[in-house]
Amino acid sequence: MAEAIAVTGYVSDKVARQLRSGKWESIDVHPERKEGDTFVRVAASAVRDARVGSSKAGRTLVQLILNDDATIETVVRSAPRGQRFFDPTLARITAAAIANKIEI
Amino acid sequence: MRILLVQPPLDAGSEAAPPLGLCTLAAHLKRRGDEVLVCDLDLEVKTKLRATGATYLEHCADVLADFAPDVVGLTSMFNNSLQAERLIRLARRRAPDLSIVAGGPHFGSLGGHALQRIGDLDFVVRGEGETSFSLLLDALASGTPVETIPRLCGRDAAGAIWENPNAPLIKMDAGPTWRALGDSVDLARYAATIPGGSPRRIVYIEAGRGCPFACTFCATAPFWERRFRVKPVGVLVEEIRDLHERFGYDSFILVHDLLTVDQRFISRFCDAMLEARLPVEWMANSRTDIRMRQILPKMKAAGCWKLFFGIESASVDVQRAIDKDLRMEDVVQTLDELAELGIASTCSFVIGFPGESAEDISATIDMAARAKLLGAETVQVHRLRLWPPSPLSRSGIHAVFDLESLRIEYPFVPVPEEDAREIAADRQFFSGYFAPVTIAGTPEEISQIEMFFHHTLAVAPFTIGALARMAGPQLIPSFKETLSASGPIVRESLSWDIGIHYANWAVLEPLLRRWVEKLGVLQEWQRQLVYGLMRYEAARLQFITERRGDAVSDAFASGDDWIALDTTADFVCLARLLSTGEALDPVLLQDGGVLVTHEGGDQFAAYQLSLEQRASMAGASRTSTGFVSP
Numbered sequence: 001m002a003e004a005i006a007v008t009g010y011v012s013d014k015v016a017r018q019l020r021s022g023k024w025e026s027i028d029v030h031p032e033r034k035e036g037d038t039f040v041r042v043a044a045s046a047v048r049d050a051r052v053g054s055s056k057a058g059r060t061l062v063q064l065i066l067n068d069d070a071t072i073e074t075v076v077r078s079a080p081r082g083q084r085f086f087d088p089t090l091a092r093i094t095a096a097a098i099a100n101k102i103e104i
Numbered sequence: 105m106r107i108l109l110v111q112p113p114l115d116a117g118s119e120a121a122p123p124l125g126l127c128t129l130a131a132h133l134k135r136r137g138d139e140v141l142v143c144d145l146d147l148e149v150k151t152k153l154r155a156t157g158a159t160y161l162e163h164c165a166d167v168l169a170d171f172a173p174d175v176v177g178l179t180s181m182f183n184n185s186l187q188a189e190r191l192i193r194l195a196r197r198r199a200p201d202l203s204i205v206a207g208g209p210h211f212g213s214l215g216g217h218a219l220q221r222i223g224d225l226d227f228v229v230r231g232e233g234e235t236s237f238s239l240l241l242d243a244l245a246s247g248t249p250v251e252t253i254p255r256l257c258g259r260d261a262a263g264a265i266w267e268n269p270n271a272p273l274i275k276m277d278a279g280p281t282w283r284a285l286g287d288s289v290d291l292a293r294y295a296a297t298i299p300g301g302s303p304r305r306i307v308y309i310e311a312g313r314g315c316p317f318a319c320t321f322c323a324t325a326p327f328w329e330r331r332f333r334v335k336p337v338g339v340l341v342e343e344i345r346d347l348h349e350r351f352g353y354d355s356f357i358l359v360h361d362l363l364t365v366d367q368r369f370i371s372r373f374c375d376a377m378l379e380a381r382l383p384v385e386w387m388a389n390s391r392t393d394i395r396m397r398q399i400l401p402k403m404k405a406a407g408c409w410k411l412f413f414g415i416e417s418a419s420v421d422v423q424r425a426i427d428k429d430l431r432m433e434d435v436v437q438t439l440d441e442l443a444e445l446g447i448a449s450t451c452s453f454v455i456g457f458p459g460e461s462a463e464d465i466s467a468t469i470d471m472a473a474r475a476k477l478l479g480a481e482t483v484q485v486h487r488l489r490l491w492p493p494s495p496l497s498r499s500g501i502h503a504v505f506d507l508e509s510l511r512i513e514y515p516f517v518p519v520p521e522e523d524a525r526e527i528a529a530d531r532q533f534f535s536g537y538f539a540p541v542t543i544a545g546t547p548e549e550i551s552q553i554e555m556f557f558h559h560t561l562a563v564a565p566f567t568i569g570a571l572a573r574m575a576g577p578q579l580i581p582s583f584k585e586t587l588s589a590s591g592p593i594v595r596e597s598l599s600w601d602i603g604i605h606y607a608n609w610a611v612l613e614p615l616l617r618r619w620v621e622k623l624g625v626l627q628e629w630q631r632q633l634v635y636g637l638m639r640y641e642a643a644r645l646q647f648i649t650e651r652r653g654d655a656v657s658d659a660f661a662s663g664d665d666w667i668a669l670d671t672t673a674d675f676v677c678l679a680r681l682l683s684t685g686e687a688l689d690p691v692l693l694q695d696g697g698v699l700v701t702h703e704g705g706d707q708f709a710a711y712q713l714s715l716e717q718r719a720s721m722a723g724a725s726r727t728s729t730g731f732v733s734p
Contacts, residue, residue: 003398008405032446034707053405056354056383063405081699082711085676086477088565089641090648090700090708093479095446100401103371 006102007040007072008063009095016060019050028075031095033059037077038097046070065104072099105241106139108173112180112187113160113515114146117601120297122289124308124359125179125208125233131284132234138241140288143167145191146515147293160187161194168198175241179208182491182536183513186523189222196224203244207233213327213492214533215257216265221533228257230267231327232313234274273328276312276335280343295351303706304355304385309343311335311388315361319428320499321416321454323491324361334360334369341376348384355409356386364390364411367399374399374406385409392430392438400445410448410481413438418471419464422457426496432471436478436685443479451475456488456542456550458501465544466572466579469557473569476561477683485558487550488542490535497535505531506539508551511595518596549584552592556583556612559598563609564641566675567616569682570634571623578625586619606649609642629690636672636693643669644700648708661721665702668713668721670695676712697721 009029011019018024030039033056046066053061066072074097078084086093109130111123123144130140145160153163168176176195180188188206195204207229211218215230227250229236236255243250250258254271278284282291298305312334315325340358347353364370377386387410390396396403415435416428423429435451442449453472455465472483489509490497505528510519527534539547560568572579593615599605620626620634643658644667653662661668674694681688697718699711713721 006401008401034705051378053378054381054383054407061405080717081701082697082713082717083676084709084711085679086479087644087675087679087708087710088476088479088481089563090644090710091703092448092481092707093443093446095404096444098444100445101398102401103398 311358377406418467439478448481462580463577470572503538
């Protein structure tokens with residue numbers, strides 16, 4: 001089975017429509033449906049195939065298959081709140097904003 | 105023929121799910137052309153009978169009179185077998201000529217023994233029911249002999265019980281279950297029991313049957329004869345689409361002992377779900393020694409929100425003794441991989457195996473806390489139960505009646521004394537409510553360990569994780585000493601609903617505090633660390649329960665949606681050490697602060713504050729909205 005590197009996550013329905021039309025330059029893909037402080041910024045030039053999935057509550061699942069030599073940016077927005085730590089009683093685990101190797 | 109399929113009352117909750125086994129059988133019979141009605145007394149109790157005061161027996165009597173079936177089929181899930189038995193007796197009294205058949209997890213495992221116990225029962229179908237039940241209906245309709253029907257158990261004219269050999273298992277290639285049910289079941293009534301505002305609308309659907317492994321405590325693998333089978337991908341996706349579109353279900357529990365064992369199937373299922381573009385999620389059972397790293401991203405994209413893992417024990421000896429043989433390194437790696445993708449998990453641990461020591465359980469609790477810190481959404485601690493037809497249930501190990509096991513899951517709370525007496529009197533039939541004797545402790549102690557750690561791992565994972573790491577093998581022996589001096593926790597004082605319960609902390613904290621005070625193996629810095637963790641866990645539990653900063657008296661500053669707490673621990677470092685399994689160090693004991701914020705919905709976040717940040721927070725307005733420095 002073939003493998004590729006892909007960014008999988010969620011964008012707004014509006015951005016998803018742009019993806020479908022092929023008219024886009026750069027998008028921010030959030031690893032979870034709810035927008036968080038960490039996301040992946042992907043340029044159109046880095047993508048060889050864009051898959052658009054289901055939509056729920058205004059957010060659409062997308063999977064961007066990257067070119068072999070593509071680079072992407074992981075963006076972390078933070079307020080000066082100190083260092084975040086994972087307390088499982090407060091929140092569920094959330095996906096990392098990274099690209100993954102997938103089967104295609 | 106007219107077939108009435110009956111489920112007895114199942115649990116004391118308020119939500120009801122369609123009874124999967126009965127609905128599957130009902131769909132099969134409907135496809136044959138039988139006239140079928142499912143009488144789910146669990147649904148009736150929850151939606152009607154509690155309010156009216158009528159009993160499930162009275163309701164069933166009305167249904168029997170109205171529907172006038174030719175055959176009644178009953179199922180039971182172990183915990184409601186006594187109610188099933190009473191329904192059988194009721195049906196016999198009301199209609200002496202009726203054919204009464206039992207099956208499902210309990211009766212279907214015991215076969216002829218169920219007939220011995222219940223004289224009013226005519227037949228039992230052992231194991232998989234579709235083929236045998238159909239053949240039985242044909243024989244009853246035509247008046248032909250039933251003695252050759254595979255899997256069927258019955259009585260001859262002299263009252264002697266016969267049991268027929270098994271038949272080949274069916275292929276699971278029938279069409280979708282739910283559409284085939286027609287008017288046999290009113291699925292909308294189940295959907296209506298989901299409370300408004302629930303984050304998920306969950307329903308169970310059968311994905312297949314059979315686990316190829318042979319864990320000695322497991323009842324379901326031998327029930328399905330360990331042969332892995334799955335429904336066609338297209339049928340599964342169609343069932344999901346149907347239940348989503350008709351009833352708004354958005355979260356599907358794919359019922360299968362071990363669905364992920366066939367990764368080619370999972371891959372095909374994910375492809376179909378991606379193609380279908382359904383805005384739904386699903387969860388399934390897996391094992392931590394099934395390597396899934398390559399396929400997990402696709403599973404996440406296709407809607408996998410959670411996987412269930414039975415980890416059972418951290419002890420190598422116990423793993424070997426129960427023929428499970430999981431390695432804790434694989435558990436950690438799997439949870440790491442899931443965390444990277446934001447896939448939740450439930451990790452289930454079992455205590456009380458024969459030969460398991462208190463020190464073994466200490467290691468298991470440490471692993472359970474570690475799993476929680478690695479991202480497991482739910483960590484469950486259960487006692488070993490001897491469900492038939494598991495090999496352990498047939499091993500003849502010494503076991504004693506255990507009311508606590510019954511109280512966990514009985515459909516009526518409190519358990520009526522009469523019911524407890526009946527169950528205690530028949531170990532062979534009700535073996536699940538007899539606790540195996542173990543060297544780790546008395547049944548009462550094991551029950552308390554189960555209850556205490558099941559709940560404290562949910563509300564105080566840092567405290568329990570740190571205690572487990574620092575006390576090592578002495579964790580459980582020392583807990584038992586404290587328990588002996590302090591007396592037991594009362595089960596009814598705890599909430600067993602899913603969620604975070606500050607009220608549970610209030611019940612558990614006094615025993616926890618006494619234990620820490622007496623725990624001789626702790627050095628002074630360790631004790632101070634634990635007290636600091638307890639203060640943090642109590643305050644943040646209060647905050648997430650009240651959702652108002654000013655409700656938390658321990659906060660040195662607060663706003664509508666945040667609190668700032670003094671702490672004596674480096675939580676960033678502690679969280680890392682607890683999740684990696686490393687030893688804790690005195691350097692963790694550091695003055696500082698923690699900011700806890702409400703991020704909306706049921707999501708909160710915690711931030712470690714440096715001393716400088718803590719100082720700047722100290723003057724922040726207690727009434728300001730949001731996190732605002734002065």
